[in-house]
Amino acid sequence: MAQVVGQQILRDPALFYWILFPITIVMILTGVLRHYATLLLQSAPKPLEAKAIREQKNYLHGINLRNNANQIPLSSFASRKSYLVQAFQSGSFLKDPDAKNKPPANPMSDPNGMDAMMNMMKGNMMMIVPQTVIMGWINAFFSGFVIMKLPFPLTIRFKSMLQSGVMTRDMDVRWVSSLSWYFLCLFGLRSVFTFILGNDNAADQTMAQVQQMNPQANTQQLFGPGQDPAKMYLAEAENLEVMVQHEFVLDGIEDRILARV
Amino acid sequence: MTRSLPSKLLIAFSSILLAHACYSAHEHSLLLSSTPSPHDSPSATPISGTTLPLDITLETLISVSLLLVGIISSGWELKPISLRSYAGGVESGRILLDGKKVAGLFDGLEERPGFLDVRKQRKEFADWVKTQG
Amino acid sequence: MNAEERDLLLNPIVPENLVANSKTISDLHSLSSSLLGIAAGILGLESYSGFLFYLLGTLFVSTLIVTFVMGGKPEVYSRGGWKDVIAADVTGGVMGFVLTWTLFFGLVRV
């Protein structure tokens, strides 16, 4: 296939006013709407019962002790360690100590797990539905002609995607149809949303994906569905037990302060 | 973020300059495409950045640089990341929030709003009012 | 415990400030990459020269941030110092740049 240099196509400026701007504005508006819809759909975390709170918070207590052990004197650490290891191993903080040896509940039947999954579903729907609708709209109305030229060259592989509906074999890949402008908006409007809605907005789906990657961000889901608290307690007890290194931060502090001056 | 007057002016001025440069470049390309060159058909005018006149290029570059300077110098506030200098700044009042002294970073641990003894404070206030006569 | 962990234990950092600072810096970068995109579009830069322009522009913006926002002391406000300022949110910046670059490239040239 011959590469035509300096291919030039005259376009009607009205293309810009009737295609480029509508697509951009619709993309921005959907982003803003998605942001507010996500805020509305966020269900308040379900209150936990006392025993569940106790189970989670005491587990966190163990983690805190392990992470910040160096902040307290060795003797204080040792007494806390022996107490917590003993309590963790005996399972006295568990919601139902009898269930210690049972297999973990099916996440589908656990109401808390269902709740978490429902939230995830909602988030996904908020991203997928508008995307599909807009892509369908663009394909239905604006396909079959090129609207703009990209300022940078792309490989021939992109031709079928970026010139979809344009059956011209020899046209430079840099000429693209309205669908490509949609993709550019999809990825490039992030900075715009940052300024309209603030940084942690739900308009941008790349952020939403990252958030879904780590659902442990809130303590409500410290024990995710399907995890066995009894096993996690035992693992934490073991982690605490094998901690041998303890370096109290107050050791040698007088020299550090003197060295600072 | 509080924008100072000079940077506001700078932003306004350079935005106008940038808009003007954009318009000039547009006019330039219109002119170019409507005057057919002898050896080329109008539908295949080769265009490239090099044909843009020097004054428009300079105007664009200068206006964007000024705009960037204006935006970046308009009072964005960062906070020191080291606890020692941040906490020290807050305690001594060097770091202010909207011109006001902020409470110490961990004051809540000693004030404990959840355990506020309101009757005691009420009594203290009543006593103070009495001393004021 | 290695030396870095030890130093962090003795002289802790404030994670909220670290996050807030890098948010401000990446906000500035995405805003300025959009502006750089406008300039590149007006100038009619194509392919490599456009990306080179973006690189130079980002360096310029980073210098401005270090001088104006950080008062010449980047290590006080970010852990990596200069490196962090330049490398803040590159993908987002490039995307914003390409968007406005393409838009103005098309708008200016008939």
Place this chain on the structure above:
Amino acid sequence: MSVSSLLNRFRSASAYPAPSESLSLSQLAPSILNLTITDTPEQWALYESLLLSTLRTADDTSARLILQRLSDRFGNDNARIMALQGIYDEATATNQSQLEEVLKNYTEVLKADPTNIPIAKRRITLLHHLSKKSEAISALTTLIDLNPTDAESWSQLAQFYFEVSMYPQAIYCLEEVLLILPNAYNVHARLGEISFVVAEGLNGSASKEVVEKLEASLRWYLRSVELCDGYLRGYYGIKMVTGKLLDSKISAGHRTIPEEKVNKLNSIATVQLNDIVAGSEKGGKGFVGYDSAEVSAAKDLLAATS
């Protein structure tokens, strides 16, 4: 004035404002109540602070109105609103039996929902206020057993233990706070203070134990200034403890920090305190944050030792 500037005004006041400050804050009530309700988080935070201020200054009619608006918006069964309602009831109770009634009410709420932490805290405060100190302590330990990662509860428990002179327990609680918030420099200073009080309470001014406690106190204070530059309370403590360590007749065998280092630390603290006192007396720009009472205490300490 806008909501945010008003809110800043309340935020810059501590939870224990001076009476004159309480009065001026409480006098903002009419102007705040006349603002249109915008249903923003800031507005409701402002309402909450204003409610406390009006209760402090016994402006009960305004308080009633604010509480009404809050409960209209968030409902009566919101845990936070319930706690505010409780504060209002406590403040406006005129006699002992009414207070007992409020307490009974708290107990009933907690029986129905043991996870209502704001109400649990109100109940503990009221028990303490009614001088049922041991009951307050046991209620607080129950709360901590439910949620051992709440720094505020541990800190309050430390205060309760301190009031009944159970110092080892108080230190234990503050160490728990450090496990949750390892950077809380004021807790380090507090640990220094309690260790100092313990050392003062021991008899035999130069015994090994006293020296041990004084050095522990010094180290906690040193850590607090390591975490926070120019921390007035920390330097005050260093100056005080090093002074004590220097003037008591301590045999070298008891010391773990050599005398010359203690001397140096003392002079560092003196220099820093002098800077702060001089700076705040001049009203220098970088010194406006210091509490005037603390500064004058530091001045007295400097005068007493020089």
